Structures are given as structure tokens and as C-alpha cells.
Amino acid sequence: MLEIKPSTKNWNTRGEDTAARLKDGSAYAKGKIVAAEDTVKLLEAVLRPGDKVNIEGDNQKQADFLAKQLCEVDPTKVHDLHMIQSTLSIPEHLDVFEKGIAHKLDFAYAGSQGKRLAQMVQNGGVELGAIHTYLEMYSRYFIDLVPRVSLVTADAADAEGNIYTGFSTEDTPAIVEATKFNQGIVIFQVNKIVDKLPRVDIPADWVDYVIESPTPYMLNPLFTRDPAKITNERILKAMMAIKGIYAEYGVKVLNHGVGFDTAAVELILPTFAENLGLRGKICTHWVLNPHPTLIPAIETGWAQAIYSFGSEVGMEEYIKARSDIFAIGPDGTMRSNRAFAQAAGHYAADMFIGSTMQIDRFGNSSTATKNNVAGFGGAPNMGCDAKGRRHVTEAWKKAGEEVANRYELMGDRNRGKKLVVQMITTVSEKGFPGFVEQLDAVALQKNANLDLEPIMIYSDDLTHIVSEVGIAYLHKCHNMEERMNAIRAVAGKTEVGKLEDPEITKKLRKEGIVKLPEDLGVNPAEATRDLLAAKNMKDLVDWSGGLYDPPAKFRNW
Amino acid sequence: MLEIKPSTKNWNTRGEDTAARLKDGSAYAKGKIVAAEDTVKLLEAVLRPGDKVNIEGDNQKQADFLAKQLCEVDPTKVHDLHMIQSTLSIPEHLDVFEKGIAHKLDFAYAGSQGKRLAQMVQNGGVELGAIHTYLEMYSRYFIDLVPRVSLVTADAADAEGNIYTGFSTEDTPAIVEATKFNQGIVIFQVNKIVDKLPRVDIPADWVDYVIESPTPYMLNPLFTRDPAKITNERILKAMMAIKGIYAEYGVKVLNHGVGFDTAAVELILPTFAENLGLRGKICTHWVLNPHPTLIPAIETGWAQAIYSFGSEVGMEEYIKARSDIFAIGPDGTMRSNRAFAQAAGHYAADMFIGSTMQIDRFGNSSTATKNNVAGFGGAPNMGCDAKGRRHVTEAWKKAGEEVANRYELMGDRNRGKKLVVQMITTVSEKGFPGFVEQLDAVALQKNANLDLEPIMIYSDDLTHIVSEVGIAYLHKCHNMEERMNAIRAVAGKTEVGKLEDPEITKKLRKEGIVKLPEDLGVNPAEATRDLLAAKNMKDLVDWSGGLYDPPAKFRNW
Incomplete structure (x- = not known):
């Protein structure tokens, strides 16, 4: 017979950990806005070794500024990240492994980075989780590959942190929802911070930090055939x-x-x-x-x-x-x-x-x-x-x-x-x-x-x-x-x-x-x-x- | 050989039709807020015969006030609706067919209404499209069962029309996204209109009308077993x-x-x-x-x-x-x-x-x-x-x-x-x-x-x-x-x-x-x-x- 014993344990460890990270991050933010030059410091403040990190990593558009900045964090502070991202498209997506910042990878598509990835898997530089199909990957974001911190991108934000994704919505809503509703941290690079958005696609409540990127996000014309x-x-x-x-x-x-x-x-x-x-x-x-x-x-x-x-x-x-x-x-x-x-x-x-x-x-x-x-x-x-x-x-x-x-x-x-x-x-x-x-x-x-x-x-x-x-x-x-x-x-x-x-x-x-x-x-x-x-x-x-x-x-x- | 002829046709018929409907509906709204007693008039203003209408219709929570009001519209004005909804849970979901307001049905689950539905299909009162599994149904919302008007429900709204869905999110985000991004019309019944929402789940830009329902939405404890x-x-x-x-x-x-x-x-x-x-x-x-x-x-x-x-x-x-x-x-x-x-x-x-x-x-x-x-x-x-x-x-x-x-x-x-x-x-x-x-x-x-x-x-x-x-x-x-x-x-x-x-x-x-x-x-x-x-x-x-x-x-x- 099992005795009925109501719990005395702490069931809010994630929430408390998030609050502590956001407190560390707030040193670099005015409201939710972070200056581009403070990005590395922000990342070092909110990331912890072993975190599951989602970097967007879409089929077409790329959070390329955040990808570059992630490669600049101090690997003695931030290491053994588990990258979960649908696509590897730019060298920085693998550089972050070579620099000792990330160690494990789950993904869906590696296009131009596939050969280098194969080499890095063989020589032990990348521990490969699994290769997914996109929807399968998003599904796991909600279950057993839950992002602790997500680095995402959009066209524009307003001062409150509301987001406009524009034409290329892609993975952004799925990533942000999975992250924010598991008490993770959401960081956006946007092309522009504006007074009034053409429409709000993602409410500010779901967003922790917004950075106006020095350059617009990369977007590749992958589906054009002459x-x-x-x-x-x-x-x-x-x-x-x-x-x-x-x-x-x-x-x-x-x-x-x-x-x-x-x-x-x-x-x-x-x-x-x-x-x-x-x-x-x-x-x-x-x-x-x-x-x-x-x-x-x-x-x-x-x-x-x-x-x-x-x-x-x-x-x-x-x-x-x-x-x-x-x-x-x-x-x-x-x-x-x-x-x-x-x-x-x-x-x-x-x-x-x-x-x-x-x-x-x-x-x-x-x-x-x-x-x-x-x-x-x-x-x-x-x-x-x-x-x-x-x-x-x-x-x-x-x-x-x-x-x-x-x-x-x-x-x-x-x-x-x-x-x-x-x-x-x-x-x-x-x-x-x-x-x-x-x-x-x-x-x-x-x-x-x-x-x-x-x-x-x-x-x-x-x-x-x-x-x-x-x-x-x-x-x-x-x-x-x-x-x-x-x-x-x-x-x-x-x-x-x-x-x-x-x-x-x-x-x-x-x-x-x-x-x-x-x-x-x-x-x-x-x-x-x-x-x-x-x-x-x-x-x-x-x-x-x-x-x-x-x-x-x-x-x- | 086909001659290249750039188009002269009107490619914005949906958008123009929506604008005309919203103009008709605005007679009953202050901003986006409509009084409960004006709901029938609003529905008559924005619905057209033959429309695909999504009534939420979840597994658990129900836009029951809107379902009841839809049964009260004048069938000489609004008829032959094609109802697309994941669940039929309350009598009004079928009453609307008996009253000559709706004619065709696509759905996923009919629980307690299944027997009556079978009879109505047999005697020709309902033209049945297909029986779906939920995700299949949502998928078609984006492709060939696109809602023209959606009647949905949530916990609360603010005066601007931002929405808080609360514990029972269910189908709401999928319905609203499919509707609004195909230039459809989104009408919410909410339990409360409040000054400040606990969080925004659906931005006001995606919402056309909000009605404070006289009673909270119905929610059934379907998953409780003694x-x-x-x-x-x-x-x-x-x-x-x-x-x-x-x-x-x-x-x-x-x-x-x-x-x-x-x-x-x-x-x-x-x-x-x-x-x-x-x-x-x-x-x-x-x-x-x-x-x-x-x-x-x-x-x-x-x-x-x-x-x-x-x-x-x-x-x-x-x-x-x-x-x-x-x-x-x-x-x-x-x-x-x-x-x-x-x-x-x-x-x-x-x-x-x-x-x-x-x-x-x-x-x-x-x-x-x-x-x-x-x-x-x-x-x-x-x-x-x-x-x-x-x-x-x-x-x-x-x-x-x-x-x-x-x-x-x-x-x-x-x-x-x-x-x-x-x-x-x-x-x-x-x-x-x-x-x-x-x-x-x-x-x-x-x-x-x-x-x-x-x-x-x-x-x-x-x-x-x-x-x-x-x-x-x-x-x-x-x-x-x-x-x-x-x-x-x-x-x-x-x-x-x-x-x-x-x-x-x-x-x-x-x-x-x-x-x-x-x-x-x-x-x-x-x-x-x-x-x-x-x-x-x-x-x-x-x-x-x-x-x-x-x-x-x-x-x-």
C-alpha cells in the first residue's frame, strides 16, 4: 500500500532559474531593448552550460547576427550547449561547435553545411542527436527538446517588444511558443525597431529581449529556378x-x-x-x-x-x-x-x-x-x-x-x-x-x-x-x-x-x-x-x- | 505558343468583400467591442449565404453564446452556411441546420450529438463533407476549408481587442490564424473584458469583434475518471x-x-x-x-x-x-x-x-x-x-x-x-x-x-x-x-x-x-x-x- 503524501518539494525550479537569468540580463537592457554591441554580454548573462538553445535556423531566413554573436561568447562561461535548430545554413552554425561553446546538435536540414558537419561528427566535434523532418522537430520542441533560450529573428519590433514577422514567418511562431510557454527566454534580432508595427504577430508578453541588428537578416532565394x-x-x-x-x-x-x-x-x-x-x-x-x-x-x-x-x-x-x-x-x-x-x-x-x-x-x-x-x-x-x-x-x-x-x-x-x-x-x-x-x-x-x-x-x-x-x-x-x-x-x-x-x-x-x-x-x-x-x-x-x-x-x- | 499577357483582373475580391462586411458590421461596434444584445445583428451584417463558418467547437470549451446567437439570425438573410468545426458538442451546433441557416458540415468529433447528426444526414438536413482527425481538419483550414467568418471564444479581452485564452487554448490559435490571414473575419466571445490582460495570446490586429458573453463559455471535464x-x-x-x-x-x-x-x-x-x-x-x-x-x-x-x-x-x-x-x-x-x-x-x-x-x-x-x-x-x-x-x-x-x-x-x-x-x-x-x-x-x-x-x-x-x-x-x-x-x-x-x-x-x-x-x-x-x-x-x-x-x-x- 502506498501512502498518500502531498508534496513538499519545489516545483518551480525552471521559473526561479529563469527569473535569476532575466535579472542578470536586465543589466544590459532598457525595458526589453538591448543595444547590438551588448549582445555578447546579454548572451553570457542568460545562457548556462548545457542549455538547449534554439537558433533560427530556418529554411530561408537566418538569425545570422545572433548566430555570429553566439560564437563570440566566452567558452569558459558558456559551453556544452545543445543546439536545436531546423536548419544549418551559415558557417557560424558550426563554428559555435568548433569554439567549444556547443556540443550536441539536433536538426532537420544542413544544406551547404552538410559536408563540414559530417566531418565534425566523425572527428567528435559534434555529438549528433537526430535528423528530423521539420514538423517532427517542432513537435519535439514542445516535449523533449524544449528550448531554454531561443535566438530568433523578425522584420520589426516596437519599443514594448511586440513583433512583426513580415513575409517570412517560417519557424518563428513555433519556436517562440515552445520556448516561452515552458518558461524559456526569447531573444529577437529585428531589422528595425519602429514606433508602430504594420501588425503584431507575436505579443510582447512572449518576448524577453529585442536587438536591432546592424544588418537585416539573411534571406536566401532557395526556391527560384531559371x-x-x-x-x-x-x-x-x-x-x-x-x-x-x-x-x-x-x-x-x-x-x-x-x-x-x-x-x-x-x-x-x-x-x-x-x-x-x-x-x-x-x-x-x-x-x-x-x-x-x-x-x-x-x-x-x-x-x-x-x-x-x-x-x-x-x-x-x-x-x-x-x-x-x-x-x-x-x-x-x-x-x-x-x-x-x-x-x-x-x-x-x-x-x-x-x-x-x-x-x-x-x-x-x-x-x-x-x-x-x-x-x-x-x-x-x-x-x-x-x-x-x-x-x-x-x-x-x-x-x-x-x-x-x-x-x-x-x-x-x-x-x-x-x-x-x-x-x-x-x-x-x-x-x-x-x-x-x-x-x-x-x-x-x-x-x-x-x-x-x-x-x-x-x-x-x-x-x-x-x-x-x-x-x-x-x-x-x-x-x-x-x-x-x-x-x-x-x-x-x-x-x-x-x-x-x-x-x-x-x-x-x-x-x-x-x-x-x-x-x-x-x-x-x-x-x-x-x-x-x-x-x-x-x-x-x-x-x-x-x-x-x-x-x-x-x-x- | 502562349502570349505573355499581364493581368488586368481584380485580384483583391476577398479583401474588398471583407471591407464591405466590416463596414456593415461597424454599425454595431464601438471600436471592436460589440454589446451582447447586438450579436445577432452583427452576425447578419457580416455573414453572407454560402459562407464557410468556423464555430469553436473544441473538444472541451465551447463558443456556446455565439452558437446560440447564430441560431437566431434570419434564415432569409443568412443561409446555406458551410460549418467547419472540430467538434459538435451542444444542440445548437445542429439546430443551426434545422433552422435552415446552415447546410453543409465538415467536422472531427460529434460526441453527444452523433446520433442526431446521423439522422439528419440520412433525412438530408445535413450535407456531410468529411469526418477528420483534428490536425487534418486544421490543415484544411489553411488550404481548402478556409473560414470566411470564425466565431471563437477566450477567457478575456482588453478594450483594444487583444485576447487572453487562459488555460484552455485548444483550437483558438489555429482557427484565428487561418481565418485572419486569409482575410476572413474573427469574432470573439469572451468571459470578461478587462483593463489589463494577464498576458496577450492573440494580438488585437488579428481580431475584428469582441463580445462580452452574458455567461462564461461552457467547459466540460471530459478527461476526469473516478x-x-x-x-x-x-x-x-x-x-x-x-x-x-x-x-x-x-x-x-x-x-x-x-x-x-x-x-x-x-x-x-x-x-x-x-x-x-x-x-x-x-x-x-x-x-x-x-x-x-x-x-x-x-x-x-x-x-x-x-x-x-x-x-x-x-x-x-x-x-x-x-x-x-x-x-x-x-x-x-x-x-x-x-x-x-x-x-x-x-x-x-x-x-x-x-x-x-x-x-x-x-x-x-x-x-x-x-x-x-x-x-x-x-x-x-x-x-x-x-x-x-x-x-x-x-x-x-x-x-x-x-x-x-x-x-x-x-x-x-x-x-x-x-x-x-x-x-x-x-x-x-x-x-x-x-x-x-x-x-x-x-x-x-x-x-x-x-x-x-x-x-x-x-x-x-x-x-x-x-x-x-x-x-x-x-x-x-x-x-x-x-x-x-x-x-x-x-x-x-x-x-x-x-x-x-x-x-x-x-x-x-x-x-x-x-x-x-x-x-x-x-x-x-x-x-x-x-x-x-x-x-x-x-x-x-x-x-x-x-x-x-x-x-x-x-x-x-
Whole structure:
């Protein structure tokens, strides 16, 4: 028998510790405002060894001033930090480990820093927690990776500490909410402190310190693709995808991965797909960043609504002028909350389609290479079957009905399935094979001592592969053997494709499990750049009526 | 060739329409404040036929005043509304259809209104969109079920229209963000308009009108279970679950469904599980409403962190006094944002365990009955494998390694699996069988003309069934035939259980696919109420040091 003993212990240790830190920090603040030159002192005052620290670290915008300042703190005072951040984008995100200030890392995407990260993991400079998908990472902020101190960024603040996030909302609201409502400390760098904000996005009550940064936060145009670089081969894949997948399933709500393959799809909607009479029947609702290559489809009435994860440099005036399409706030600028966009990409979208670098013989795919711990950002969350989904759309239902091994999964019951599509080139221009016996991810796991091979999309989630050879309808396969044969049929001149048995492929084509261009009524000779609604950046600007303002590196006029 | 033609069309129709409505509504407002008696006139001014209207409609708290007022608008002016709301909890949520004001419905959970809803769907009074899981529903708010007008509720507002949501945050932030950032109109009922809020949760910029309600919003203690009603049989299941699942997999982050089965688990953590030396090894991090039956586990140091979907009536002072455990804001009250809690339940939790009413011979389960469109709330989102998850924990990894048909799913690669556990009684006290050949959900689909049978958890997501007979480890089964045999082995005296082959069961027990109490080292004779750390509501109050204040209906002292 357990005796009932009401507690006498202190249950407010976090709150008391926070109060003590804020007291130390207040020496450098007037109200909530801290001068930029006092940032290092502030950080030394409020950070403690071993803290979980969130540095924003978004996909696009960066709290780069705070990242630099964090590298300047005294490592005898502040050390062994556990960095929890969705993205590693700038050298300072790793410098902080080299300087002995941080030790452990949990993250989602490492883009340009992936190679250096792999080396640092191998030589023990970074203790790696896990690689996440974005929404998974945010989820853990509320549970077991709770930030003690968060270093975040926004467009503007007022003197009270109210925050305006502007076009690129991204991770900021999720980070701040998780931090502040677990009694953590929130420090903002803002581009400007102003008298009156265009709107308040985060109330001052949730903010501890605000610093006007000497330079505006870094923002990268990650989702801009120049139509001039789209090859005929990509246009062929786009045509096959539109006929064989978009139209076949009636896909209305979707996400596009970034890359030239899906940019080609976006640019032939107003031409090729228009001629097929598909406007209003496909591609009406998008979970997508404001891709400039989507402008012609918007202008010609294809896109009815777009909800974004972040913003895109140069698209601001265009977005403002298309307020029926984008998620616009009371001040006329976009709201782009990555947490909700990722939830929508998982649960509201009928299809995720994007490019990959490698697919193995089973249908697992990854963009990982042998010595680059890059992570996958949002792809695993969107490129997986949403098993909790219960609402029915035509696309989801049809894909579910086609699942050949359904009885093994759920007996005689029914369920839909998300369309998860990977576009790939069988052999790249540089000669790298897209189809491989074993993913580089397997070697990377060993090289970087990861807990799991970093696979972006697993075979049982993948419904279609589109290569320049044709489309494999993987969910229509009855078992792994048939699936492997379907993959071989579209794998071209790779080690996987060489195992193709033409007789089996013939049978799979009859069953609609493999479709080549002629099966889809697509003529490869018509796959030319003439189909692109915009052929270069200048065309995109013209489509926008001059509202789109591309960054200088995308201009040649 | 498509000609590039910059647009001349009006792209701000939503914004202009909103401005016109707000102008009409301003006749009844001083600033943003509207008198309660002008609510019907305000609604008639800002609503238009066919609008998508979100009425909050949470799991626990209700915008009940606004729901009542909406029933009073003139149906010749306001009609054919499309109601989008997570929960139908009060008669007014359906009255609005009977009065010809609303016509279409999308929702997630209908609890007490489910039977009436089924009838109204059958006789054409309600056109049913879809039944969602909560996070799926919120996701669509941002994409294709965007609220034009939202009627929401909170604790308090100030004169400018800043909002304080208090303990029961629930759906409010997701609804308001989706509405306001698509140029919709946000109307709050609040319990009090005050001079100075304890904290601002939603900035006034996001709010159009505020009404001080004549009565505080309704809030139901849905998650309170009286320990006095826990039977020995439930205690036996809890003991088996703790040894055979919680301890077996080392489950640290988890969600409990509501019910006496999981209440029994919560109440024997400080006794049975303590004696097994499991404290700190299991059940450290919870995604869970503040269940009163969790108080003894909190007091004895079992729970390290709890993040909640909503609040629970009577727990307020206890939560405030345990600020190291709960997600507390700057004012000392809890933040309980259902959108983030559901994301965490999907992605951060290693296990979902809850009770169900029916499991079919394949392992699909549902709480649906033949004439009750109740929906499932959050269960499908938490009770499914999180296919996008990439971080590794001991529990997730071990479950994944045990998946017997792994090769068919992903070839020679590896992945973890979420533990999804259903607790069930083979035959209820009233004689209803828990195991059935066919779920009532199948009949309900026909009766209510649904697009899909409302299945709560699908067989391929379910890893374990715990009945009073024993535990079936379904993911260890190689195929559907073996899975059906494992289910029969724990199905007792039901039509499913009668098909059990004792020889096969013996084999399954040898392979660890079925475990009976003796296989688990659990002695049924020890499964008595003596193990409960609290035997009644009074014990819970005592454990809390008098801080927990149960609603009157739970008090008998």
C-alpha cells in the first residue's frame, strides 16, 4: 500500500532559474531593448552550460547576427550547449561547435553545411542527436527538446517588444511558443525597431529581449529556378507526369518539391495541360512557397489558393498584388507559418512530387551522399502516406483502391493513399546513376555513425517513379518482386535497369503498372522548350506585370 | 505558343468583400467591442449565404453564446452556411441546420450529438463533407476549408481587442490564424473584458469583434475518471500492458487515450511499476490533457513533462503549482495549443494507447456504432504510424525491428515503428462483443451514406491488442493469416475468439506473438484495487494537497 503524501518539494525550479537569468540580463537592457554591441554580454548573462538553445535556423531566413554573436561568447562561461535548430545554413552554425561553446546538435536540414558537419561528427566535434523532418522537430520542441533560450529573428519590433514577422514567418511562431510557454527566454534580432508595427504577430508578453541588428537578416532565394535551364528531357517527364498522374488521379491539392523537374510542370500548365482541358480539374490548391515559376499558372487562372512555408526574395510586391491567391494578413503581407504549412502538406495535400538523386532497387529514395549529412527538411513529412487522414478526395481514393496488397494491410476494408511521386533522371549529365543497388545513405550511416540510414522516402510510401523512360506505378504492385521489376523497367542504363526482363515489362505495361510515353499518348518529339509558358527570368517578370523583382544573380538584362 | 499577357483582373475580391462586411458590421461596434444584445445583428451584417463558418467547437470549451446567437439570425438573410468545426458538442451546433441557416458540415468529433447528426444526414438536413482527425481538419483550414467568418471564444479581452485564452487554448490559435490571414473575419466571445490582460495570446490586429458573453463559455471535464470505478479486470490489463509493452519497449514519450483502461495504468505507475524499478525508464514525457488520475504519478516523480491539448476543469490550481511539469506561460497559466499537441502526439510520441469498442477479425478498430456519426477526434492522428518520423528512440527502433513483413515494405532497409495499442474487453458487462467479424462502422457507412467506413485505427497501424485474455503483438505477424490467428488468441468468448486454434496459439506464444498473463509473469490474483495509488476522487484531492478541485458531480464527500 502506498501512502498518500502531498508534496513538499519545489516545483518551480525552471521559473526561479529563469527569473535569476532575466535579472542578470536586465543589466544590459532598457525595458526589453538591448543595444547590438551588448549582445555578447546579454548572451553570457542568460545562457548556462548545457542549455538547449534554439537558433533560427530556418529554411530561408537566418538569425545570422545572433548566430555570429553566439560564437563570440566566452567558452569558459558558456559551453556544452545543445543546439536545436531546423536548419544549418551559415558557417557560424558550426563554428559555435568548433569554439567549444556547443556540443550536441539536433536538426532537420544542413544544406551547404552538410559536408563540414559530417566531418565534425566523425572527428567528435559534434555529438549528433537526430535528423528530423521539420514538423517532427517542432513537435519535439514542445516535449523533449524544449528550448531554454531561443535566438530568433523578425522584420520589426516596437519599443514594448511586440513583433512583426513580415513575409517570412517560417519557424518563428513555433519556436517562440515552445520556448516561452515552458518558461524559456526569447531573444529577437529585428531589422528595425519602429514606433508602430504594420501588425503584431507575436505579443510582447512572449518576448524577453529585442536587438536591432546592424544588418537585416539573411534571406536566401532557395526556391527560384531559371526557366532558361529547363531541358527537353525534363519537359518530357513533366508531360508524362501531367497525363499519367495529375490528370489520371485528378490531383487538386498538392505540394511541389523544389527543382527543375517540378518547375517544368509549373511552366507547362498554361500550355500543355491547358490544351488537355485540365484547368480547374487539377492543381487548384497549393501548399508551396511562392515559386516564381508559378507566376504564369497564377496569371492564367490555374492556381486558386497558395499557402506557403516561407517567402521568396523578389516576390513580395507580386504577392501583395495577388491577395486572392496568397495567405495575406491585415497589413497586406503574407503569413507563411511553416508549422501549419507542413501540417497541411502532410494532411491536406493529395500529392507530393519532387526530384530525387537516388532510388534503390526496392524503391527507397534519398538525396544523401556518402559524406554529407544534409538531412531532408520537409520531404519525409510530405513524402509519406498520411495514415491518420480520413477525408476523401478523388485522387486519394483512387490511389487507395489501386493498392494491390491491400488485403495484407487491412483485410477487406478500404482506405485512400497519398500520391508520393519521385522524378529522377536515370543517368545524370555528369554520369551519376539515379537507380542504384544500394543507396549512398547506407555508407553515410557508417561514415557519420548515424542511428539510421537517412532515407528520404521509403518504398512503401512511394506510389510513382517518373524517369525519362516512363512511369512506374509502384503501389499497384502485389509484392516486392513485382515492385523491383517495375523499377527496373524505368531505370534505363543503370545497374538496376540492366536487370530488366523485357517480357516482364511487357506484362507490367499491359497491367498499367508501367507506362511508357506511347502508353500515355505523349510524343517525345513534342517535348520542347516551346511548351514553357516562360522561357527565362525576364518572361516571368513580364508575366507578373513587372511586380516580380528577381535578385541580381538571376538577372542578365 | 502562349502570349505573355499581364493581368488586368481584380485580384483583391476577398479583401474588398471583407471591407464591405466590416463596414456593415461597424454599425454595431464601438471600436471592436460589440454589446451582447447586438450579436445577432452583427452576425447578419457580416455573414453572407454560402459562407464557410468556423464555430469553436473544441473538444472541451465551447463558443456556446455565439452558437446560440447564430441560431437566431434570419434564415432569409443568412443561409446555406458551410460549418467547419472540430467538434459538435451542444444542440445548437445542429439546430443551426434545422433552422435552415446552415447546410453543409465538415467536422472531427460529434460526441453527444452523433446520433442526431446521423439522422439528419440520412433525412438530408445535413450535407456531410468529411469526418477528420483534428490536425487534418486544421490543415484544411489553411488550404481548402478556409473560414470566411470564425466565431471563437477566450477567457478575456482588453478594450483594444487583444485576447487572453487562459488555460484552455485548444483550437483558438489555429482557427484565428487561418481565418485572419486569409482575410476572413474573427469574432470573439469572451468571459470578461478587462483593463489589463494577464498576458496577450492573440494580438488585437488579428481580431475584428469582441463580445462580452452574458455567461462564461461552457467547459466540460471530459478527461476526469473516478478511480472508484476501476475494476480488477482493467487493473489486470494495465499490469500486462506495463510489463509487456511499456517496459518491454522502454516507452518514454506517450499519449493515453481517455478511459478507465489507461486511468488504471496511470494509477498503478507509483505502485506496480515502481516495484518493477521502472521509474525514469518509462512514461517520463507525456502528450496528455491534465488527467486528474495522473496526479499520484506526478507527485511521486514519474512524469517529468506534460504538454496538453486543452485543460481540465478543477485542475487549474494544481497545474499552476506544478510549473516544472506543465507548459506554463508568463502569467503562470497553462498553454494548451491543440494543433501543436496533436503534431507532438503524431511525431514526438513513441506510443499511443487507448480503449476501443470494436476490433474486427483483421485488426481494424473503431468506436463507431451503427447509427451514430461520432467521429474520432485526435485518435487517427495519434493512433497511426508516423511515416515521416526520422528520429530514433529505443521504443520506436525495437518496434520497427520486430516488423515481420519489413522486406515487403522496404526491402533490406530499416525503419522504426510507432507503438499503437488498443485495450479492449472481450465481452462488455452489457454483453456486447469487443471482437467482431465486421465492424459496425461498415453498417454506419451505408446508414449515413459516408464516403468511407469510419475506421479509427487500421490494422497495419495497430501493433498491440491488450484484452483481459492477453496481448497480441500484431506487427510481429508475417501476414494477415497469422495476424488473424493472433487476434483470435486474445478474443475470448466472441465470434472471433471461437475460431481460435489452440495449437496455433501455442505456436504463437512460443514465438512471442501472443503473451498470456503467465507468459508475462503477471499473476491475475494480484490484480486488485489495492494496487491503485488513489482509490477515489478524494484520494486524488489528497494527493494534490487540496489543489485539485473536482467538479461537483465527481464529489461525494
